[in-house]
Amino acid sequence: MLKPLTTPTRDLLSLDGLWAFALDTKVGPEPWKSRLDTHLEAAVPASYNDLFADQEIHDHVGLVWYQRTVRVPRGWAGERVVLRFDAATHAAAVYVDDTLVIKHDGGYTPFEADLTDVVVAGEAFRLTVAVDNRLTNVTIPPGKLTVGPDGKERQSYFHDFYNYAGLARSVWLYSTPVTHLTDVTVTTELDGGTALVSYRLATSEPAPASVQLVDESGITVASGEGHAGTLRVEDPVLWRPGAAYLYRLEIEIHDGARPVDVYELPVGIRTVAVEGDQFLINGEPFYFTGFGKHEDSAIRGKGHDNAYLVHDFRLLDWTGANSFRTSHYPYAEEVLEFADRHGIVVIDETAAVGLNLAVEAGLTGQPPRPTFSSETINDQTQAAHAQHLRELIERDKNHPSVVMWCVANEPSTNEDGAREYFEPLISLTRELDPTRPVTMTTVIFATCETDRTADLIDVISLNRYYGWYVATGDLETAEKLLEADLRGWAAKYGKPIMMSEYGADTIAGLHSVTSTPWTEEFQADFLAMNHRVFDRIPSFVGEQVWNFADFGTGAAIHRVDGNKKGVFTRDRKPKAAAFALRERWKDLRGRKPVTQEISRQEISRQRSHDVAAQH
Structure with a gap:
């Protein structure tokens, strides 16, 4: 999964800020189908536990709900529209208006949903997210749930740090061309005084690709064609502990002579x-x-x-x-x-x-x-x-x-x-x-x-x-x-x-x-x-x-x-x-x-x- 970037072919919109917020115990069934009935607002990115002077929120076990309105930029017509969460701790279900668009388990890695067929450029939609902080013997990390005499769930866990939860990292809306780069893998080796920079690309559909490796002064030191290859760099400047040096791999996906998608990736040449x-x-x-x-x-x-x-x-x-x-x-x-x-x-x-x-x-x-x-x-x-x-x-x-x-x-x-x-x-x-x-x-x-x-x-x-x-x-x-x-x-x-x-x-x-x-x-x-x-x-x-x-x-x-x-x-x-x-x-x-x-x-x-x- 590529990190979203602003490039000549891609746009990026941050959804960070204040979102409407509510515990699941404070809203009715199917709260994603209407505006959240709450006066609370939560900061994103942040864990929600310590934002409020409220013991119930701090100690809550179960779902919480986040909601905001999002308007798709009008210039994105004809583009692919993607919603990305950098993380949601520990599980999430995401709704666009009344439609469930994605679920994800795991609190510290990103996930995204393609919204191209459910949103319209220039129009707004209601974005609602349910985040679940519960841990069991089959989650990572594991935990244990019990039910107290008041009928409420109690959470215990086996790690010595607080079980902070919520949308602790950024949320994004971004666009890509319909034909686009989906993944890139880079590895580096040293052969005497030469660096071998191997790359492998994946695209949404077959399309020609080209790459060039550019140093920090803007000089192209190697280039290649195709979805996989090895670039040779003579007398490379290595990435070293305490002395970082980053090249830039510039990637173009083509439709004939015209680039339809452009992406770039920092590359440090080093071996381990x-x-x-x-x-x-x-x-x-x-x-x-x-x-x-x-x-x-x-x-x-x-x-x-x-x-x-x-x-x-x-x-x-x-x-x-x-x-x-x-x-x-x-x-x-x-x-x-x-x-x-x-x-x-x-x-x-x-x-x-x-x-x-x-x-x-x-x-x-x-x-x-x-x-x-x-x-x-x-x-x-x-x-x-x-x-x-x-x-x-x-x-x-x-x-x-x-x-x-x-x-x-x-x-x-x-x-x-x-x-x-x-x-x-x-x-x-x-x-x-x-x-x-x-x-x-x-x-x-x-x-x-x-x-x-x-x-x-x-x-x-x-x-x-x-x-x-x-x-x-x-x-x-x-x-x-x-x-x-x-x-x-x-x-x-x-x-x-x-x-x-x-x-x-x-x-x-x-x-x-x-x-x-x-x-x-x-x-x-x-x-x-x-x-x-x-x-x-x-x-x-x-x-x-x-x-x-x-x-x-x-x-x-x-x-x-x-x-x-x-x-x-x-x-x-x-x-x-x-x-x-x-x-x-x-x-x-x-x-x-x-x-x-x-x-x-x-x-x-x-x-x-x-x-x-x-x-």
């Missing part, structure tokens, strides 16, 4: 590979420094906001971070486009978080249930998961910033049924995109001895909290446990290992002369302990702190005003740990292009020098 225990970008060892993040801010919830986008990326640069993971769902495509332009490396993750019922047992005190069974995570869940992977890769396959797919976060890969569940999904990921490595983040219950899926993935990504959830506050013991854990994985698998989560909850402004949990001093000491261990593991390829910023969670006895593991507060104020990371990561980034192993030697030499200087 895993060799032995190294992660390579452009054939050079790469060491991840960065964060797990969230799309989360006050009032907006998961609503995309360009001001936060710019500020968050500046904070990434300020800390010296070179990467982040889209924990725990695909982020808005604008985020990846920004990463493309600014050289930030991305691990792109599906919304498969919570496939771990051991966590449910720990949080609720209930007896543990098997994660994989006909009554829990089952074949229907797996099918939904596969569809999430298809839509993620279809959307993000051309982004040079995306260097690895993450199939799931912290699933119970130590349980019976895990391999049967994940092996087909990992195979599907490789089939859909054979050019990028594949990973999953591994929960602490899954050790190198009990995990059943690590041989299927390319990079071992570990979520570990020694010193916080295990050996709380005892960093001396935590250091020994962590090193033993990492060395066990390294010895057994011989693959690259990275820490995809490590962190400690910290109350901003809480201080102590001793290293006490919840203080800013403890968070910095906790990270330093982890870093000492990382630097002793030769196959270690990266560290991504959990989390970039504090974020909202559901009501829980172990959470006060959300998750506090951020090195920045929810409103992006730095804690002491942010300065400690800046000191470490700026130093690491400054050593490029020295290899990781030499960097470790240099770290050791500098530490010896520092100790000598102190004495």
Whole structure:
């Protein structure tokens, strides 16, 4: 599915703004057949939960309704008219006047409906959207519904971030020619000093096509004819972490000598590979420094906001971070486009978080249930998961910033049924995109001895909290446990290992002369302990702190005003740990292009020098 653009043959109309809004409990049957009977208005894009000073809306489980009037531009007569939602969390049904035009399941990937036969250029239509926030054992992410004594549904879920819902990303109306480009796939390789840029086009019907690759100065460096081919670029400028360079692939679909559709795609020339225990970008060892993040801010919830986008990326640069993971769902495509332009490396993750019922047992005190069974995570869940992977890769396959797919976060890969569940999904990921490595983040219950899926993935990504959830506050013991854990994985698998989560909850402004949990001093000491261990593991390829910023969670006895593991507060104020990371990561980034192993030697030499200087 192509991202809609304004081109010489395509027009684009934003439908963002204020929409009429109502809970399903406040409207009658078939509310799409008339104007919504409500005085409420909701901002789009934004999650609806925190927009209103209303407990009922905040806690609502089930459908909500959005509605607005849309006028099709009169100049679109004879064109194809398409309605696109960048996302609707978690499921949607869309009506144009009285007609259902599309349904979609999955809260973080786009979907669209062809309205050519149901709307008229120059005329208005009533657009109504039902959005459903409910999660069950067969949705991604999963959850559980129960009915309370008042007859209302109650939602529980197995992930530790708030279940924000609604139209959190943009909505568009756009036009294309009747004969149009429907898809483009670009891959890049290096052959000595030459880049090979392969492309594959799909069109709505057979039609000649031509392409040209243009550099940032506007010079055409290669061109080709047909729906598939390989362009050779001599002495290419590569897309590199911290030094993005983007070519532009200009595509024309022809009707005789006349172009009937024009589209363009940014292209970053770079390679990604895993060799032995190294992660390579452009054939050079790469060491991840960065964060797990969230799309989360006050009032907006998961609503995309360009001001936060710019500020968050500046904070990434300020800390010296070179990467982040889209924990725990695909982020808005604008985020990846920004990463493309600014050289930030991305691990792109599906919304498969919570496939771990051991966590449910720990949080609720209930007896543990098997994660994989006909009554829990089952074949229907797996099918939904596969569809999430298809839509993620279809959307993000051309982004040079995306260097690895993450199939799931912290699933119970130590349980019976895990391999049967994940092996087909990992195979599907490789089939859909054979050019990028594949990973999953591994929960602490899954050790190198009990995990059943690590041989299927390319990079071992570990979520570990020694010193916080295990050996709380005892960093001396935590250091020994962590090193033993990492060395066990390294010895057994011989693959690259990275820490995809490590962190400690910290109350901003809480201080102590001793290293006490919840203080800013403890968070910095906790990270330093982890870093000492990382630097002793030769196959270690990266560290991504959990989390970039504090974020909202559901009501829980172990959470006060959300998750506090951020090195920045929810409103992006730095804690002491942010300065400690800046000191470490700026130093690491400054050593490029020295290899990781030499960097470790240099770290050791500098530490010896520092100790000598102190004495």
